[in-house]
Amino acid sequence: MRRTVLPVIAASLLVPLLAACGAEDGDGGPQAGRKTGTTEITVLAAASLTDVFEAAGAAYEKEHPGTEVAFSFNGSQELASQVRQGVPADALVTADTKTMDGLRENTGDPVVIARNRLTVATSKGNPERIGGLEDLSRDGLKVVLAAPEVPVGRYSQKILDGAGVKVKPVSQEPNVRAVLSKVELGEADAGLVYVTDAAAAGGKVTTVAVPDAQNAVASYPAAVLDGSEHSEEASDFVRWLASPKAQKLLRDAGFQAP
Known part of the structure; x- marks a missing residue:
């Protein structure tokens, strides 16, 4: 099942409350529906990637059963603001290199995945x-x-x-x-x-x-965020975006080769 996270700033404010409710409600807590032993990574992605990344996330999870991918889509400038504010996330994909270049102190080396x-x-x-x-x-x-x-x-x-x-x-x-x-x-x-x-x-x-x-x-660079708590899994996802499977999904959606 694909899931897109709520705007992460608002979502982060709900975590303590939800955690408390989960402790009291048992099976009805926030972990209900998540597979035991999986790691969830959050990817901040440009709004123009919404449809194709929903499909890509499902394909990635099928190939990597130990990882779930949640996306937060928005304009690249808003995503950059969230990164600078320290909003919890693991990877970033923007719709231009200028925005990504302005975040060099917050990311690993970016790789262009599509145009x-x-x-x-x-x-x-x-x-x-x-x-x-x-x-x-x-x-x-x-x-x-x-x-x-x-x-x-x-x-x-x-x-x-x-x-x-x-x-x-x-x-x-x-x-x-x-x-x-x-x-x-x-x-x-x-x-x-x-x-x-x-x-x-x-x-x-x-x-x-x-x-x-x-x-x-338009070039779309992807990078792992330095603040990621799941940097290994986030790195795997960023690398996967350049794989033949991911590239086919991007081509089918109308994106051009990197």
Whole structure:
């Protein structure tokens, strides 16, 4: 059974209370449902990895019956903040090398496990007939982007600047999934998201490709956190992400080779 942890800051505050309840309730405690003798590692991962890492976690646990993997997904900038605050976790995977490089004092040596590109996501059927980046500057068009401190937000601004396109977004979101959600819900006509997130949305959005010459390449580095209490198991998981099994899952989800 896959499990995604709650935002780890809030979750960490609940540990003492849950532990006390577990001591009193016996079989109903927090360990209920966890296999005896297993080690749980917590992986902080970029929001754009949500779907593929759920599948990867299940595959990893099947191959490593002594380890369970719990994920906390968020924008890379928020994950970095959690690491600096000392939130308990074992490994980190960001959607850019800049964020990871800023955490060198908190991590082991990172390894890039995948790459990604951006696409324009529009409302289903593309009712505004958006044909490319240049159309995002049209008057009256509601465009949503990720905030500039978010990796996908920086990539978005980079390709818009490169194309000479000026966009005044109706909102700037904290992660790529929030951008995608605005488009899915009809709160925006278009947004710039990763190719993999648009694919995960299925038929809820329509995509308009960004030519390679205008696009940006997002790199996903993974590293073990120095504060990990399960560094051996975390190292095994990070190494596994480069294995043929994990790489196939990433390719199938639309990610590119590292």
